[in-house]
Amino acid sequence: MTARLHWTGVRMRTLQVMTDPDENALRSVTLPAAWDDGTAQALAAITLNGGPVRLATEAARWVDTIDACPPLPGTPTSTPAPGRSLSYLLLMQQMAPNAALWQCQPDETPGFTLRLSSFVQDTGFATEHFVACLRLACDSLRRLHAATRIERTGELPLFDLPAKPEDEAAGLVLLTDLDACLATLGLDYDSDEARSTAHALAALATTVARAGTKLPPPPIPESPLRDLRMVASSVHAAEEKRHFCPVETGFSSPGPTEALLGVETCGFAPAFSPLREDGHLRASTLARLACRGLTPESALALALAGETPLPPVRPQAHAAMHAALKGTVDFLPSVPEPDLADLQARLARGVRRTLPMRQTGFTQRAAVGGHSLFMRTSEFEDGTLGEISITPPRESPMARGLMDCLGQAVSIGLQYGAPLEAFVERFAYTRFGPAGTVEGDPSTAYATSLLDYAFRTLSEAYLGEPMPDAPRIEPSAEDPAPMLPFGRDTGETPEWKDRGRRLKLVS
Incomplete structure (x- = not known):
């Protein structure tokens, strides 16, 4: 596999992870040393073979598959194959394929997931780099679609194929880790600025995915990121004369791809708890404290003084973000039920309420x-x-x-x-x-x-809700009659009972 050469010089480490608790079997997983331990479990879950897992080998399968596809019409001959760039983006945990593309499943929809928080730099959001990654993902999916379309459909009369290949969706591009992206930009999740920024980023992704297709791009609203409109207009003008098949966009749902990227929250969901599972502060929490000029020590001092250094996220903020993004992308995960939102927020916040020193009760x-x-x-x-x-x-x-x-x-x-x-x-x-x-x-x-x-x-x-007593079941109550006709109440003594009475014990 030629794509394995792209990982040359990357420092690796090997972990032993358990994939099936019932079998109590360990698998050897080799991954970059800079990645967290949780990504090893995700890498083992997304890989089908039951043996040792090496990231370089497993990634080379789908990278080489895309490199083997012919380039799209109109692509300059000097354009390099996308395999090296795809490998580098996976190494930096900026973009990763979904399970269908990773496992090379022809019957499922291939796609890529982009981690929004990885595009935030010291100077702000890297819009040009974000657009370049979106173009790379869309071009790779279109190359794969053009090469494997006949294999996936079989061109059988049982399938109702579109009249033109341009009318089919080539794949799916998903966005994730929105809350950490907004936190690094200095925006609170439950604010109008955050919702307008999320709307603008989603609209830009959809514009890039629809460039050169028959579908119109969505409008990009005003947001704190001023350059999104200008970049979107230049993308649409550059691809106006080309004829591509569309690529669907959306926000991701929980899965191994999100864990492989090391996201804090999947899709556009907020982080209700400021702590990670190991008890340390989240990266988004540190970013929000830094935007307020607070350090973890000063935030702890405010908390001990009875003040709230960070306002908690309302349970309704998730639904408000869903309403702001609706219609901008093709796919949005569902929002939790309203009656469970408050409970989930309190449980996810991980704060234990202490009892008073002098307690009442009965x-x-x-x-x-x-x-x-x-x-x-x-x-x-x-x-x-x-x-x-x-x-x-x-x-x-x-x-x-x-x-x-x-x-x-x-x-x-x-x-x-x-x-x-x-x-x-x-x-x-x-x-x-x-x-x-x-x-x-x-x-x-x-x-x-x-x-x-x-x-x-x-x-x-x-x-304040008294509950009635349940119907009584007496211990001496007889069980209902069996289904066999031995105990029918016909007024006659069964023959087997008469035989029992005539039996005698002899020595």
């Missing part, structure tokens, strides 16, 4: 089916539930330990913002022993389990 002693139960609650300053303890004192040590661990898990979830309604919906009316009549609590007469009683009590105390 202690309830009851018995379910003759088995004692002690339940204690603790509340936040606003009266909402923050901690729960469920103790069955006379049960086995294993049962007491499991109930104690369950109470601690529910308490941690409540302190991180999980709604009590979710726990009530999950644990109310669960059926397991002990179950039966409830003693010591006049509001509940019957419970199907200890957890059923506990969480229906919490629903009435903290949600």
Whole structure:
């Protein structure tokens, strides 16, 4: 593979990653030393073979495939093959192919993903470099489409092919890591300037992808990036006389390609938490602090003083960005459900709410089916539930330990913002022993389990929603008749019962 030579001189390192926890098998992954450890897992996931993975070898497969395609009509003969540039952009984690192109799947749509934050430099957004990468991605997809169109369709009468190849989409170009790009430019995600900048960048990408096609370019709005309009007009004028097939544009969804590029957030989604998974500050957080003239130390001092160094992102900001980008690109990922947006924001923010030193709540002693139960609650300053303890004192040590661990898990979830309604919906009316009549609590007469009683009590105390008792199932109740006709109530004694009565035990 000739494209492997493009990686000559790049310092590499090898990691052992686990791809399938069930099989407990490790794979050897060789990747550039400058890349994070998380990219090794993504590289193993996007590679189909089960053996060792070398980035140079795997990338050479699709790079050589594109280099082998003939150039587009009208391309100057002195234009070099795109393989070297594609390899360099992947090495710098600026652009990477999707899974269909990486795995050379002819039945899927090939495409590239561009990391927007990598085009922000000290002088601002590198518009010319961004446009050059977009052109390279579009030309590579069109070359591949022209060479493999017959192979992908088979030219069979079962397929309704367009009358002209120019009417087909050659591939897909996606943008990602928008929030980190806006942060590096000094813009808050939930602001009009950020939305206009995102709209302008998406419109510029669509303009480049539609240059030389029958599709009209979208208008580019006014934004803090002043040169986008001028660059877009020059791109459209340069390709006006050429006839290309269109390339679709959009924003990416979570997948191995985004992890391969090392993005903070996929597509146009915001980063609700200022911290990474390892507890360190995100690069976008450091950029936003620097734009405000703050260091991590000064931001910590403000936080300890009770001030907010960075305003949190509203859950509605994601939907507002979606509305600003709608119609500018061909593909947009869906926005989370509105009723779950606030919950996801609080959980993703990773902030644990602490209980006050002096806590209020109640202690309830009851018995379910003759088995004692002690339940204690603790509340936040606003009266909402923050901690729960469920103790069955006379049960086995294993049962007491499991109930104690369950109470601690529910308490941690409540302190991180999980709604009590979710726990009530999950644990109310669960059926397991002990179950039966409830003693010591006049509001509940019957419970199907200890957890059923506990969480229906919490629903009435903290949600104001009393829940009725479940239908009783007596322990002595007979099971329904089997499907075989042995126990039919016909008034006659079955023959097999008579035979049982005549049996005698002999020694």
